[in-house]
Amino acid sequence: MGRLWMADRFQIHLITDRKSANGAGPVSVARAALRAGVDWVQIRDKAGPARDIFDAAKGIIPDARRAGAGVLVNDRLDVAMASGADGVHLAGKSLPPETARALLGEAPLLGISVHGLGEAREAVEAGVDYVTFGHVYPTSSKPGLPPRGVVELAEIVESVDVPVLAVGGIDAGNVCEVLRT
Template sequence: MPKHVMHLVTTGKQPLDQVVSKLASCPPDVIDTIHIREKSRSAKEIFEWYTALRSTLPKTHIFVNDRLDAAAAAGAPGVQLGYTSLPPRLARAILPASTLIGLSVHSLEEAARAHNEGVDYILYGHIFATGSKAGVEPRGIEALAAVVEAARVPVIAIGGIEPGNVEEVLSSGCAGIAVMSGILGHGDPAKQAMRYRERLDGSRHTPRIAFHGNE
């Protein structure tokens, strides 16, 4: 059965040494991909984050959000694009051919277009209520399932996902989940990461389109 993946997205609110400290005790194969999502930091700082996280979790893929300059300099295996980023077709022209390109989408129409824009996967949310989107109505499982059905690339679900609702999320056919404060805001991040991993690996559901990373 294809593996469900777990992506971890940095919060933009924690210093590098705190993030490294929280992740240092995580087993090497628990988190598949870490996204450096630090909008207020410079390209130099993003590069430093990449180097530190790569050293801390050498078996984990490290992706860079938005900053293609830092991603290219670090040799990152993937990037995550959003509304303010360069369009995927321009990012593809700049980056090495092997670089995975992800796109954050928030509607069924955006999900359906993603393949034609040249992206390798999409991030969709927020699925459940979350503090990072306070006051904004969550999109829910039904909308996620519709996006998974419409997309021709793997879908990673994000937003308010806890170990207890992982199986419900995976029932949509998505390729995996992305977590922020669910791990980085937890008192025991390593143990919490293992809880997520156990739910992912023990799921009875199968991804509609699996995410294979940079294998």
């Protein structure tokens, strides 16, 4: 995948989450999404042990390769490296991106969640390949927190020279508004 992972088109990224998968495991959810054509699978399990996340990655990676999709591990640099994933996605309060890049090397993808323009600029200066911004719309994963909105998303997209992924509450009714940013 390398750094040529982001084409000049929109992409769909699945973020696995045990809480919202209605009891389905990340491997079965990812396989269904890969059959439907997702471009990337991000394995996220904030409370899971490293072994479970590793096993999920090892179960998903072969299917992703066959589908021409990539795999990222959320916030577990060790698991991303050990499993052969395409990269790691850092949470906002995770390892500093510079430290993660030094450990990863140049080839694997490195992304991070940001919640504003300042954080996005700092992340780009620190060497990330992409940023994820959100939540753009109201979402059940962030109850009680106001959404950031497409105006702030557009500001970040225009201000940084790496791909910006939008997350949070995006659905068929608002995806076109996101794509216009």
